[in-house]
Amino acid sequence: MSKLLEEAVAELSKLPGIGKRTxxxxxxxxxxxxxxxxxxxxxxxxxxxENIKYCARCNNLSDNDICHICSDSxxxxxxxxxxxxxxxxxxxxxxRQYNGLYHVLGGVxxxxxxxxxSDLKIDLLVENIEKEGIKEVIIAIGTTVEGxxxxxxxxxxxxxxxxxxxxxxxxxxxxxxxxxxxDELTIAHALHNRREITNN
Amino acid sequence: MSKLLEEAVAELSKLPGIGKRTxxxxxxxxxxxxxxxxxxxxxxxxxxxENIKYCARCNNLSDNDICHICSDSxxxxxxxxxxxxxxxxxxxxxxRQYNGLYHVLGGVxxxxxxxxxSDLKIDLLVENIEKEGIKEVIIAIGTTVEGxxxxxxxxxxxxxxxxxxxxxxxxxxxxxxxxxxxDELTIAHALHNRREITNN
Numbered sequence: 404m405s406k407l408l409e410e411a412v413a414e415l416s417k418l419p420g421i422g423k424r425t426x427x428x429x430x431x432x433x434x435x436x437x438x439x440x441x442x443x444x445x446x447x448x449x450x451x452x453e454n455i456k457y458c459a460r461c462n463n464l465s466d467n468d469i470c471h472i473c474s475d476s477x478x479x480x481x482x483x484x485x486x487x488x489x490x491x492x493x494x495x496x497x498x499r500q501y502n503g504l505y506h507v508l509g510g511v512x513x514x515x516x517x518x519x520x521s522d523l524k525i526d527l528l529v530e531n532i533e534k535e536g537i538k539e540v541i542i543a544i545g546t547t548v549e550g551x552x553x554x555x556x557x558x559x560x561x562x563x564x565x566x567x568x569x570x571x572x573x574x575x576x577x578x579x580x581x582x583x584x585x586d587e588l589t590i591a592h593a594l595h596n597r598r599e600i601t602n603n
Numbered sequence: 604m605s606k607l608l609e610e611a612v613a614e615l616s617k618l619p620g621i622g623k624r625t626x627x628x629x630x631x632x633x634x635x636x637x638x639x640x641x642x643x644x645x646x647x648x649x650x651x652x653e654n655i656k657y658c659a660r661c662n663n664l665s666d667n668d669i670c671h672i673c674s675d676s677x678x679x680x681x682x683x684x685x686x687x688x689x690x691x692x693x694x695x696x697x698x699r700q701y702n703g704l705y706h707v708l709g710g711v712x713x714x715x716x717x718x719x720x721s722d723l724k725i726d727l728l729v730e731n732i733e734k735e736g737i738k739e740v741i742i743a744i745g746t747t748v749e750g751x752x753x754x755x756x757x758x759x760x761x762x763x764x765x766x767x768x769x770x771x772x773x774x775x776x777x778x779x780x781x782x783x784x785x786d787e788l789t790i791a792h793a794l795h796n797r798r799e800i801t802n803n
Contacts, residue, residue, distance in 0.1 A: 404693060405664045405671070411651035414644040419632050420625070427690060432619050433652055434664075441652040444614040445645035451611035452633055452641040464605045464634075471605070490627060493604060 460531065462507040462524045464489045472496075472505060479503045481538040485528065485557065487511055487545065495543065503541075506531065511549040512556055520556055529560060532567065539568040546574060660731065662707040662724045664689045672696075672705060679703045681738040685728065685757065687711055687745065695743065703741075706731070711749040712756060720756055729760060732767065739768040746774060 404412075408430060415426035433441050457463070458470035461483075465471070472478060472492075482503030486492055492505050508523045532540065542557060544550045554571060561569050575593040576585050585593075604612075608630060615626035633641050657663070658670035661683075665671070672678060672692075682703030686692055692705050708723045732740065742757060744750045754771060761769050775793040776785050785793075 404696075405655065405666050407651045407655050407666050408664055410647045414647040417640075417644065418629050420628075425620070427693070428620075429618050430648075430651060431688075431690060433648065434655070436652070438652055440617075441648065444617065445649050447610045447614040448630075448633065448641065449645050451607045451630060452636070452638055455605065455607050455634070464608055466605050466607050488631075490631060493627070496604075 458507075461505050462509055462527065463492055463505055477502075480535065482541065483528070483531065483537050483539075484541045484543050486543050487550070487553075491543065503539075508544070508553070511544060511547070511553040513549045523553070525557060525560060528557070532561070532564060537567065539570065542569065542571045658707075661705050662709055662727065663692055663705055677702075680735065682741065683728070683731065683737050683739075684741045684743055686743050687750070687753075691743065703739075708744070708753070711744060711747070711753040713749045713752075723753070725757060725760060728757070732761070732764060737767065739770065742769065742771045 408427075411430045412423060412426040415421055415429055416423050418426075421429070433444075454466070456465050456468065458465040458473055459468050460473045461470060463470045463472065467474075479502050483506050484495060484501060484503055485506045485508060486495065487508055487510060489507055492507060495501050495505075506524070506528045508525065508528075510518050510523055512518060512520055512523065528540075531537065540561060542554050544553055558569055561567060573596065574589065575596065576582060576589065582590065608627075611630045612623060612626040615621060615629055616623050618626075621629070633644075654666070656665050656668065658665040658673055659668050660673045661670060663670045663672065667674075679702050683706050684695060684701060684703055685706045685708060686695065687708055687710060689707055692707060695701050695705075706724070706728045708725065708728075710718050710723055712718060712720055712723065728740075731737065740761060742754050744753055758769055761767060773796065774789065775796065776782060776789065782790065
C-alpha cells in the first residue's frame with residue numbers, strides 16, 4: 404500500500420470504533436474532498452485539542468477560563484446539576500428544561516477502574532456550594548453500580564449543608580420502553596414512586 | 604456548546620457514516636489523547652491528502668509518479684488485472700495469489716450516476732496493452748449491472764488485440780455461503796461452470 408495512505412489509515416484506526424476497513428473507507432472518501440475541506444477538518448481538530456479548556460468553576464469544556472453557562476447572567480445561580488461528563492451537559496441542555504448551573508464530575512467512582520473520589524471534582528463542588536450559597540443540588544448520574552456509589556458518596560459529603568436540598572432525577576420506565584423488558588428493580592422503583600393522575 | 608468543540612464535531616460529522624453523536628464521541632475521546640498524538644493524526648491526514656498521487660501507468664494510489672507495484676521488477680509484466688478501485692488492489696494483494704500488474708478504472712460505467720466510459724481510465728489501459736505487449740487481461744470487477752456493463756464494454760474495446768487473452772474472475776458460490784440463500788443466476792452460473800473433482 405502507499406506509505407501515505409498506510410499512515411493515514413493507521414492513525415484513523417486509533418479512533419474508538421474505527422477499524423482498518425472503516426479507516427480505509429474514510430481516507431478514500433477524503434480523496435474526493437477538496438484539499439481545503441480536508442485542511443478545515445484537520446485544523447478544527449487541532450484547534451479543539453490545542454485550545455480547549457475546562458471551566459474553572461464547573462469543569463465543563465470551555466473556550467475560556469469560565470464556560471458560557473457559568474458566565475451567563477440569565478441562568479438561575481441557586482441550582483447546580485451534577486453530571487458525570489461533558490456530553491451529559493449537552494444532553495440536558497438539549498431538553499431546554501433546565502436553566503441552572505452545572506458541575507461536571509469527570510467520571511464516576513469506580514474501584515475496578517481505579518477511579519476514587521479524589522479523582523473527581525467533588526471538592527470543587529463542595530467549595531462552590533459553600534461560596535455561592537446554592538439552594539439545590541440535582542444529582543443527574545447514571546444508575547449503574549458506579550453511578551449509585553457516586554450518588555451515595557456525594558450525598559454524604561453534602562450532608563454538612565443543613566439548608567441545601569439534594570435531589571436526584573426520577574428513575575422509572577423510559578418513554579417508548581415496554582414494561583415487559585424493564586428489569587425488576589426499575590419496575591419496583593417505578594411502582595413505588597407512582598404518581599396520581601389528575602383530571603383537569 | 605463550546606465553539607471549538609462545536610466546530611470539531613461539525614467537521615468530523617462530514618465523514619461518511621459519522622453522525623453528530625459519533626463525532627462528539629470521537630472528539631471527547633481525543634481529549635484523552637496526548638496533544639502530540641492528535642497532531643500526528645491530523646498531520647497524517649494532511650500529508651495523505653496533500654501529497655498522494657495517482658500512478659501515471661495504472662491509476663493506483665501512489666506516493667510517487669509510478670506506484671510501487673508498477674515499479675517492482677519482480678512482478679509479472681505480461682498480465683494486467685483490471686479493477687474498479689484502489690481498495691480492490693489491496694484486496695487482491697492481500698490474497699498473495701497474484702503477481703502481475705494492475706489497472707484501476709476509477710469506477711464503473713453508470714448512466715444513472717452519469718459515469719460514461721470516457722470518465723474511466725480505459726484509454727490508458729488500451730494504450731498500455733499496446734505499448735507493453737501484454738499477454739493477458741484479467742477483468743476483476745463486481746457482478747452488479749454496472750460492473751457487467753463495464754466488463755462488456757472493455758471486452759469489446761480489447762477485441763482489437765488478436766493475441767490477447769481476456770479473462771474474468773470466476774463467479775459462483777462464495778466460501779462460507781449457503782446455496783439456499785444464493786440467487787438463481789449465481790446458482791445457474793455455478794452449475795454451468797462445475798468442475799470435476801479429481802481423486803489423487
